[in-house]
Amino acid sequence: MADLLFYCSLILIWVMLLYHMFLMQGGYLHFRSFEKPIEKWSEKMVDVPTVSIFIPAHNEAVVIEQTLRAMSRLxxxxxxxxxxVINDNSSDDTGIIASKFAEKFPFIRVIETVEPNKGKGKSSALNSALADSESEIVVVYDADNTPERMAVWYLVMGLVNDPKAAATVGKFRVINADETWLTRFINIETICFQWMAQGGRWKWFNIATIPGTNFAIRRSVLEELGGWDVKALAEDTELTIRVYNMGYHIRFFPKAITWEQEPENLKVWWKQRTRWARGNQYVVLKFLTQFMTLKRKSIIFDLFYFFFTYFLFFFGVILSNGLFITNLFFDINLTVGNIAIVLWILAFLLFLGEVMITLSIEKTEMNRKNFFYVILMYFTYSQMWIVLVVWSLFLEIKRVFTGQEVQWYKTERFAKKTK
Structure with missing residues (x-):
C-alpha cells in the first residue's frame, strides 16, 4: 500500500514537472517570434482608442510618486x-502626492472611494473607477509599478489588431531584484513562471491569464461582466475565467513591460503569497462547482491546471515526502527508496535545466550568481511554497465553514528603486 501511494504521488509530481517543461519550450518559441508583427500592427495605430489607467492606491505614499512620474512619460x-489614482481610504500622504501630479498634468486625476466600496480592497476600488470613467480601454497598474514608456501603447496595439481579444497582458520584471536573497528568488520565479509559462500557454493553447497589473481590457467587456468580483482575493484569475467563458480570448504580448517592486522580507512575502494562493483556491472552488455550465473548453482545461497546481501537485509532494520520512523511522514496507532518490535527482536536474534556459532570454540574468541562486532556490524557496499553500488552503476552508468576510491584505511597500 505504501508503494502504491508513493508511486501515485510521484506521478502527480512528474506530470506537473513535464507540463512545465512543455510550457517553457512554448514560451521560448514565443519569445523568438512575438516581435515580428509589430511593424504591420503599427499601421493601424492611427486613430487610437481612448484609455483610462486605473491605479488603486491604499497607503502608497512610499511608491506613488515614482509610479506617477512614469505615467507622465507614457x-x-x-x-x-x-x-x-483611486485613493482608497489612505491614512498617509498618498492623496496629497497624487493631487500634486494632478495639478501639474491635466490627464491625471484623483478620486476617493466612498461607501460601500471604501476600504474594501482592490476589486472595489477598481469598480469605483470603472463607474467614474468612460474610456474605451481600461488599463490597470498597481501603485508600485514603473511601466516602460511604450507599455500602454503596446497593450492597446494588441487589442486594436485583435478584435476577438478582450484583453492584452504584458510582462513584468522585478525592479528591486538585487536587494535581498528573497527578491533574487522572486526575480527568477517571475521570469520562469510568469513570463515563460505565460508565453508557453499562449503559444500552445492561445490562453493567457490576466495578471494583477500591466493589462488592458475593453470597457464593453468589463461592463458586460459587471466589473470585478469583490469577494475574490485573486481578482485577476477570477476575471480571466469569466472573460474566456464569454467567448473572448486574452492576448499575451510581452513587448509591454512594467517594472514592479517585490517583497524584501519573508513576513511581507508570506502575507502576499498567502493572499494569492487563497485567491486562486477560491477561484478553483468557485468555478469547479459551475463546471457543467462553463461554455469554453479551453478555460476548463486551464481551470484544471489551477486545481492540479494548488491541490493535487502539492498533495503529491507532501505525500511522497511524508512516506519517505516515515519510512526512515518506521517500517511501512516502502521498497522504492532507490527509485525515489533517482527520480528526485532527475527532478532537480530538470528544474535546474528549465530555469537556466529560461533565464537565458534575459541578457542580464544568465550568470554564475543566478546559477547558484537557482540551486539554493530549489531547496529553500520552492519548499516554502509547499508550506504556504497548505496553510492557505486551511485558511480558505476555515473561511468557508465559518462564513468569514474576505479581508484584503495590502502588500507593504519599500523605498522605491528607480528604473
Whole structure:
C-alpha cells in the first residue's frame, strides 16, 4: 500500500514537472517570434482608442510618486489618455502626492472611494473607477509599478489588431531584484513562471491569464461582466475565467513591460503569497462547482491546471515526502527508496535545466550568481511554497465553514528603486 501511494504521488509530481517543461519550450518559441508583427500592427495605430489607467492606491505614499512620474512619460496621445489614482481610504500622504501630479498634468486625476466600496480592497476600488470613467480601454497598474514608456501603447496595439481579444497582458520584471536573497528568488520565479509559462500557454493553447497589473481590457467587456468580483482575493484569475467563458480570448504580448517592486522580507512575502494562493483556491472552488455550465473548453482545461497546481501537485509532494520520512523511522514496507532518490535527482536536474534556459532570454540574468541562486532556490524557496499553500488552503476552508468576510491584505511597500 505504501508503494502504491508513493508511486501515485510521484506521478502527480512528474506530470506537473513535464507540463512545465512543455510550457517553457512554448514560451521560448514565443519569445523568438512575438516581435515580428509589430511593424504591420503599427499601421493601424492611427486613430487610437481612448484609455483610462486605473491605479488603486491604499497607503502608497512610499511608491506613488515614482509610479506617477512614469505615467507622465507614457507614449500615448494625451488627449486620449487619463490616469486615475483611486485613493482608497489612505491614512498617509498618498492623496496629497497624487493631487500634486494632478495639478501639474491635466490627464491625471484623483478620486476617493466612498461607501460601500471604501476600504474594501482592490476589486472595489477598481469598480469605483470603472463607474467614474468612460474610456474605451481600461488599463490597470498597481501603485508600485514603473511601466516602460511604450507599455500602454503596446497593450492597446494588441487589442486594436485583435478584435476577438478582450484583453492584452504584458510582462513584468522585478525592479528591486538585487536587494535581498528573497527578491533574487522572486526575480527568477517571475521570469520562469510568469513570463515563460505565460508565453508557453499562449503559444500552445492561445490562453493567457490576466495578471494583477500591466493589462488592458475593453470597457464593453468589463461592463458586460459587471466589473470585478469583490469577494475574490485573486481578482485577476477570477476575471480571466469569466472573460474566456464569454467567448473572448486574452492576448499575451510581452513587448509591454512594467517594472514592479517585490517583497524584501519573508513576513511581507508570506502575507502576499498567502493572499494569492487563497485567491486562486477560491477561484478553483468557485468555478469547479459551475463546471457543467462553463461554455469554453479551453478555460476548463486551464481551470484544471489551477486545481492540479494548488491541490493535487502539492498533495503529491507532501505525500511522497511524508512516506519517505516515515519510512526512515518506521517500517511501512516502502521498497522504492532507490527509485525515489533517482527520480528526485532527475527532478532537480530538470528544474535546474528549465530555469537556466529560461533565464537565458534575459541578457542580464544568465550568470554564475543566478546559477547558484537557482540551486539554493530549489531547496529553500520552492519548499516554502509547499508550506504556504497548505496553510492557505486551511485558511480558505476555515473561511468557508465559518462564513468569514474576505479581508484584503495590502502588500507593504519599500523605498522605491528607480528604473
Amino acid at each position: 507614449h500615448y496621445p494625451k488627449d486620449k489618455l487619463e490616469v486615475i
